[in-house]
Amino acid sequence: MSQKRDAAIVGIHEYPIRDVEGEVSPLQIKAESAARALEDAGLNWSDVDAIYDAGDGGGMSGLNIAEYFGLKPTVIDTTGVGGSSYEYHAAHAKRDIASGKANVALLTYGSTAHSNKFAIGVGARGGASLHPAENMDTFAGQTLVSNYAMVAQRHMYQYGTTSEQLAEISIATRLHAMRNPEAVQAMEDLEFLDIRETTIEDVMNSRMIADPLHLLECCMISDGGGAVVIASPEVARNCRKPPVWIIGTGEATKYPEPGGDITTSAAAQSAPIAFGEAGLTAAEMDIAMIYDSFSITVLTMLEDLGFCKKGEGGDWVTGGRLRFDRPSDGPALNTDGGGLSSNHPGMRGIFLLIEATRQLRGESTSQVAGAKLAVAHGNGGMLGSRHTAGTIILGGD
Amino acid sequence: MSEKKKDPTRPLPNTSELDTQAFWAGTKNKEFKYQQCDSCNKVVFYPRRHCTGCTSGKLEWKTASGKASVYTFSVVRQSYHPFFRNMVPYAVAWIDLEEGPRILSNVVGVDDPSNDISIGQEVQLEWEEHEDLCIPLFRPV
Numbered sequence A: 001m002s003q004k005r006d007a008a009i010v011g012i013h014e015y016p017i018r019d020v021e022g023e024v025s026p027l028q029i030k031a032e033s034a035a036r037a038l039e040d041a042g043l044n045w046s047d048v049d050a051i052y053d054a055g056d057g058g059g060m061s062g063l064n065i066a067e068y069f070g071l072k073p074t075v076i077d078t079t080g081v082g083g084s085s086y087e088y089h090a091a092h093a094k095r096d097i098a099s100g101k102a103n104v105a106l107l108t109y110g111s112t113a114h115s116n117k118f119a120i121g122v123g124a125r126g127g128a129s130l131h132p133a134e135n136m137d138t139f140a141g142q143t144l145v146s147n148y149a150m151v152a153q154r155h156m157y158q159y160g161t162t163s164e165q166l167a168e169i170s171i172a173t174r175l176h177a178m179r180n181p182e183a184v185q186a187m188e189d190l191e192f193l194d195i196r197e198t199t200i201e202d203v204m205n206s207r208m209i210a211d212p213l214h215l216l217e218c219c220m221i222s223d224g225g226g227a228v229v230i231a232s233p234e235v236a237r238n239c240r241k242p243p244v245w246i247i248g249t250g251e252a253t254k255y256p257e258p259g260g261d262i263t264t265s266a267a268a269q270s271a272p273i274a275f276g277e278a279g280l281t282a283a284e285m286d287i288a289m290i291y292d293s294f295s296i297t298v299l300t301m302l303e304d305l306g307f308c309k310k311g312e313g314g315d316w317v318t319g320g321r322l323r324f325d326r327p328s329d330g331p332a333l334n335t336d337g338g339g340l341s342s343n344h345p346g347m348r349g350i351f352l353l354i355e356a357t358r359q360l361r362g363e364s365t366s367q368v369a370g371a372k373l374a375v376a377h378g379n380g381g382m383l384g385s386r387h388t389a390g391t392i393i394l395g396g397d
Numbered sequence B: 001m002s003e004k005k006k007d008p009t010r011p012l013p014n015t016s017e018l019d020t021q022a023f024w025a026g027t028k029n030k031e032f033k034y035q036q037c038d039s040c041n042k043v044v045f046y047p048r049r050h051c052t053g054c055t056s057g058k059l060e061w062k063t064a065s066g067k068a069s070v071y072t073f074s075v076v077r078q079s080y081h082p083f084f085r086n087m088v089p090y091a092v093a094w095i096d097l098e099e100g101p102r103i104l105s106n107v108v109g110v111d112d113p114s115n116d117i118s119i120g121q122e123v124q125l126e127w128e129e130h131e132d133l134c135i136p137l138f139r140p141v
Helices: A026-041 A061-069 A085-098 A132-140 A144-159 A163-178 A181-189 A200-205 A267-278 A295-305 A313-317 A349-361 B021-028
Strands: A008-014 A050-052 A075-077 A104-111 A208-210 A224-231 A244-254 A287-290 A373-381 A387-396 B033-037 B059-063 B067-076 B090-097 B102-107 B122-129 B134-140
Touching: A008 A026, A008 A349, A026 A061, A026 A104, A026 A224, A050 A061, A050 A085, A061 A075, A075 A085, A085 A104, A085 A224, A085 A244, A085 A349, A085 A373, A085 A387, A104 A349, A132 B102, A144 A208, A144 A295, A144 A313, A144 B067, A144 B090, A163 A181, A163 A200, A163 A295, A163 A313, A208 B067, A224 A349, A244 A267, A244 A349, A267 A295, A267 A373, A267 A387, A287 A295, A287 A349, A295 A313, A295 A373, A349 A373, A349 A387, B021 B033, B021 B059, B021 B134, B067 B102
Parallel strands: A050 A075, A050 A104, A287 A373, B102 B134
Antiparallel strands: A008 A224, A008 A244, A104 A224, A244 A387, A373 A387, B033 B059, B067 B090, B067 B122, B090 B102, B122 B134
């Protein structure tokens, strides 16, 4: 196999608190997470020579985050494409390390979306904007939930997908969340009602937010953040934990066009590139960390990543296939509890890399025995209009 | 003070945004304008100065008939926006005009948006009048 093992995830940290009550800033979350991830790797600040930042700490982020951390990096990448930014950062870190420009890459994320009461899902996406695309959209009163709901509506129309099938994604994710003490604490701190494993009926009976998406098909709005350290093989060999290799990467965009198909996401373009580079297929994945902003996001991406054919996702997920304890049926989905039930401060992409790494190290609270391969697929922007896809294939040592 | 507190209004586009200002100027006359390339025939929407299909073409403004269909839709039941929160439940939709442009808008004039709107349904353009422009909305035929 021509698979290249030229960069590995060697350190991870997920900031454990989902409601900081306004007492911790996004920058502080980033720095705390960076320090813990470097410790996890057995490295120090001084080892970092490349930083990757999506701008969550403010403008001119490449400069300001370097000073805040007290670093003098020689590779700076500020790709900001929404929630998938961290998959892009991992891809670029691999490229930069493979080219010899960097040895230790630091990715960080911090957000206080919950404390700031950002109405991510149901708030105003209005106000006259100077971007021409937004200047055409704002009058219609589209909420974020309704943007994704329009994908679900069209998916149901084209392929006969049902709400019960979409609910499978919510209940598998909640099952995993109930096994993760940090996710349970998150749901308690964010005042979820009736915190327990859920059934399809629970999802169907939850309040409709934007037809056809119910409350339990929508992600939470938390505070939080995290960090990932990526290193060269030479550095990785001396780190505290076994390396998790980045063996394939893919990037893509999608936006409205005359005659376009809203049921196919940018993942259909990014996934073949990533799997092709890794020399693997979706069917070989033990773990699927897929950005679960909403149930429909996961269903669409399972198809676009190639776990099943376009339009067959509804049937494919039926019967609990995505649970961590059914490894022979296909990948375990979002074993940390996902954005639906564990952590969604606005840009969840970094947690996909973190939990995939835990699985390939054998550290997950819903561990798949012997997990060796994972896909982390991030979605940025809005699925029902313009969005980015970042696909990362990870392999255990 | 005699002035009443203003009711919240629909968020309106910026009529001086350089790519889309010609579209919004057209709405004053209740014309739905879109662009097509004189070289490669590509329909470009939202409006821009350049053709996205070829590097040599010039975009020509055309006027759509107003005949359209629902590509997909959702019924918003929860909004925190000061205007839209009083409108729930209301329908947002991607609308396909017969000439090609796909626009995000509202389907109006239905009693029960969950049951009275469907994908593929034929709709007709209508205009909501404002001081400097009109807003394109769609009503089932």
